[in-house]
Amino acid sequence: MTNFKDFLKKCKADRCYFAEHLLYDEEGSKYKLESHQSEMIACDDNFQVYFLGRRMGKSFILATLCLHEALFRKYAKIFILSPTENQAKELAETITGLIERSQLVLNEVTTNNVLEKKFRNGSRIVIRTSGGKGNVSSVIGSGANLLVIDEIQDVGDELINKILPVLRGQKGKSKFIVAGTPRNKSGFLFESLNKQ
Numbered sequence: 095m096t097n098f099k100d101f102l103k104k105c106k107a108d109r110c111y112f113a114e115h116l117l118y119d120e121e122g123s124k125y126k127l128e129s130h131q132s133e134m135i136a137c138d139d140n141f142q143v144y145f146l147g148r149r150m151g152k153s154f155i156l157a158t159l160c161l162h163e164a165l166f167r168k169y170a171k172i173f174i175l176s177p178t179e180n181q182a183k184e185l186a187e188t189i190t191g192l193i194e195r196s197q198l199v200l201n202e203v204t205t206n207n208v209l210e211k212k213f214r215n216g217s218r219i220v221i222r223t224s225g226g227k228g229n230v231s232s233v234i235g236s237g238a239n240l241l242v243i244d245e246i247q248d249v250g251d252e253l254i255n256k257i258l259p260v261l262r263g264q265k266g267k268s269k270f271i272v273a274g275t276p277r278n279k280s281g282f283l284f285e286s287l288n289k290q
Contacts, residue, residue: 106166109135113158118195131155144273152273153188156242159271160219161192163240165202170217172240175224175257177248183208185244186221224249224257239268246274 105112110132114125127135134144134155146152160172176182186209193199193206205212211219224243241257243249 109158109162112162116196116198117158117161117192120191120195122195125154135159140267140269142269142271144271146273146275148275152244153185154192156185156244156271156273157189157192160189160240160242161199163269164211164213164217164219165199165215167217167239168215170239171237172217172219172242173238174219174221174242174244175249176221176244177224179223181245182221182223189219189221224253240271241269242271242273244273246272248274 101115105116110127113127113131113135117125119125128151131151131154134142135158144152144155156174160174163170163172174182174185176185189211190206190208193203193211200206202214203211204214209221243254243257246254
């Protein structure tokens with residue numbers, strides 16, 4: 095029992111260890127993180143900007159960060175926004191797959207709907223689209239401990255400015271992560287990169 099407790103403590107303290115020892119790929123094998131994935135998963139900055147090309151494991155990285163926060167922080171409120179319903183469902187499926195392939199993680203999940211995950215410790219992950227009628231209203235006005243905007247190059251700046259206040263007034267540290275691939279030298283992602 096002591097060894098298992100030590101294992102969980104290490105998973106909590108080290109997100110990369112968590113990813114490589116508690117999560118499994120589609121073939122049931124443990125992950126071996128690439129160097130850029132380790133660097134991103136280990137980052138503790140409150141504001142993180144990920145500028146990634148295709149096939150670099152962005153969805154896996156975002157899913158891992160959200161799952162770690164949900165599992166090891168009680169009552170964590172995690173919101174993930176994607177520009178379209180298909181993009182939201184794709185990231186949600188990545189999270190679902192990670193949950194279902196790890197029995198220890200699955201044991202901590204009480205609700206595993208397509209776009210909402212609830213955990214025994216009171217945490218939840220809510221995945222929504224950032225555009226379209228009524229989709230963001232459930233996020234605006236709610237607080238978030240972790241806010242992720244995926245494919246941010248496709249999210250309008252006006253909408254981003256409406257969403258950002260959800261990070262204010264939270265107990266403890268709040269994180270804001272944006273990820274995408276800028277198409278040109280404009281918009282929130284490009285401006286964020288220039289400020290780094």
